[in-house]
Structure formats: structure tokens, C-alpha cells
Amino acid sequence: xxxxxxxxxxxxxxxxxxxxxxxxxxxxxxxxxxxxxxxxxxxxxxxxxxxxxxxxxxxxxxxxxxxxxxxxxxxxxxxxxxxxxxxxxxxxxxxxxxxxxxxxxxxxxxxxxxxxxxxxxxxxxxxxxxxxxxxxxxxxxxxxxxxxxxxxxxxxxxxxxxxxxxxxxxxxxxxxxxxxxxxxxxxxxxxxxxxxxxxxxxxxxxxxxxxxxxxxxxxxxxxxxxxxxxxxxxxxxxxxxxxxxxxxxxxxxxxxxxxxxxxxxxxxxxxxxxxxxxxxxxxxxxxxxxxxxxxxxxxxxxxxxxxx
Numbered sequence: 198x199x200x201x202x203x204x205x206x207x208x209x210x211x212x213x214x215x216x217x218x219x220x221x222x223x224x225x226x227x228x229x230x231x232x233x234x235x236x237x238x239x240x241x242x243x244x245x246x247x248x249x250x251x252x253x254x255x256x257x258x259x260x261x262x263x264x265x266x267x268x269x270x271x272x273x274x275x276x277x278x279x280x281x282x283x284x285x286x287x288x289x290x291x292x293x294x295x296x297x298x299x300x301x302x303x304x305x306x307x308x309x310x311x312x313x314x315x316x317x318x319x320x321x322x323x324x325x326x327x328x329x330x331x332x333x334x335x336x337x338x339x340x341x342x343x344x345x346x347x348x349x350x351x352x353x354x355x356x357x358x359x360x361x362x363x364x365x366x367x368x369x370x371x372x373x374x375x376x377x378x379x380x381x382x383x384x385x386x387x388x389x390x391x392x393x394x395x396x397x398x399x400x401x402x403x404x405x406x407x408x409x410x411x412x413x414x415x416x417x418x419x420x421x422x423x424x425x426x427x428x429x430x431x432x433x434x435x436x437x438x439x440x441x442x443x444x445x446x447x448x449x450x451x452x453x454x455x456x457x458x459x460x461x462x463x464x465x466x467x468x469x470x471x472x473x474x475x476x477x478x479x480x481x482x483x484x485x486x487x488x489x490x491x492x493x494x495x496x497x498x499x500x501x502x503x504x505x
Contacts (some may be wrong), residue, residue: 205238206420210484220480221473224327227390230472233323237316237468238461244316314343317350317408320471326407327475331412342407349403360389398423404471405478421481426474433466 209217225231318339325332332339401423406414417423441459 210481211488224476234469238464240316240319241464244313256393313347317343317346319410328409328479353400357393422474422478426470430470
């Protein structure tokens, strides 16, 4: 039995980046990634708001009107969300933080887990197609994986958000109360951003490991697919935000519905980035398997010739 270790995904399966790009572009068309991204955006809408209800219900105990936490949330959401979609989220934040309570938090967590896990289930189905595998897990196991992924991704997102909101404040506090030197405080303020990116890469890694129904999944902290997906998401999100800043005609054309349309487009970009990353990893995996089979066959032929 062969015990050879699979080569790194960063070797692109033994093919050139150009050949890999052509294959990924072909797979995107054949797997209807654009259509499936639109379906993910639909599911994400139903997943985002219940999840936000839970998170904001918890934060509502602390993010009262006029607090620094609430203002920090407003500022961060304004940087991430495009255009008037930010205003739409702000309205939801206002409504929830005015009347948070234990009952609402409990309802929020149940609704968030169920609805958000439905969105993750849609991601699982789409990644199965990207990886060319069939879904044969029992329904209960699919839902359990989806709920587990939902919780894991929520923790990673909250950790990244916490670092973004309070990383500088925490560094200043530690510097003042523990006696850390200014150099260490400044170093932490710089290092925290790679740490935030690390949380985002980990979110992609967890998704690509658990979501598709792979027989022998392999853990990778950072893959070409996750790197490309994250870079594409960041660039496309900020590009879309910049476009809306100068050429936003959705609100003029659709009125108040324009904010919902903008949010849907941003969720479409998010789903597209996830699926393209999966297509990249899948293409590299197939190329690597083909290269490995070729090398094993060539090695067997050489051994047979030597034995003869």
C-alpha cells in the first residue's frame, strides 16, 4: 500500500498557474458558480438577520445609546458594509439595542442557529459540487455539521471584530496598567491586523475542511483557494463600496428597497468568493491526484522493467 504524502497545494498540483487558471475558469462555468452564488445570497439574507439579532441582543446589554461600544459598532459596520446597506443594518441595531432582554437573546440564539445553519447548508451543497462529491451524509449529520460550522464561524468573526474594535484600546490599557513599553504597545497595534487576517483565513480553512463531503479531508491553514477567496472578497467589497460612493443609482431607482438590493449584491460577492476558493482548491487537488497516479504508474513500469 502506498503511503506517499500528498504534495503541498501551493505546488498547484504540478501544473502552471496559467493552466490552473484556465481550469478554474472552466469549472466556474460548468458548476454554475454565478447562479449558486445568487442562491447563497438568498440564503444568507435569512441567515444574517437572525444571527445579527442574537449578537446584538447580547451586545444590547452593553451597547446602550451613547456608549462607546455602540459607536464603535456603527463605525466598523460603516467601513465593511457597502453604501446604504450600512444604514439598513444601523436601523436593525437601533431597534434591538433599545429593548434587549434575556428572552430576546434566547429567542435570537435559537433563530440564529437554525436560520444561519440553513445558509451554511447551502454553502455545503455548493462546495460539494465544486469538489465533485455527492452528499450522502444523513440529514441529522448535515444539520449537526452546519450548526457546528455556524458556531465556529460566529466565534471567529466575533474574535476578528473584537480585535478590530478594541485592539488599540486594549494595547493602551495594558501599556498603562502593566507597564509595557511603548515599543511593545506599538508592535501589538501592528501585529493585531495580521492576527485579524489569521482569524479570517481560519474561517475559510474550517469551511473548506468540514463543509464538503470529502472522504479524506486534509487540514490546511492557508490554501491558494482561501487566499484567493479572501483577497477577492476584500478587493470586491471595497471596490463595490467605492463604486456605490460615486455611482450609486440603486436608491434613486428603487427607493428604500435599494438598500436591500445593495445588501444582496454584497452577499452575492461573499458567496462567489467562497465558491471560487473552493473551485481553486478542488482543481489543484484533482491535478495533484492525476500527477500522483502518473508518477506511481511510471514507478511501477520501471520496477517491472528492472524485474524483467
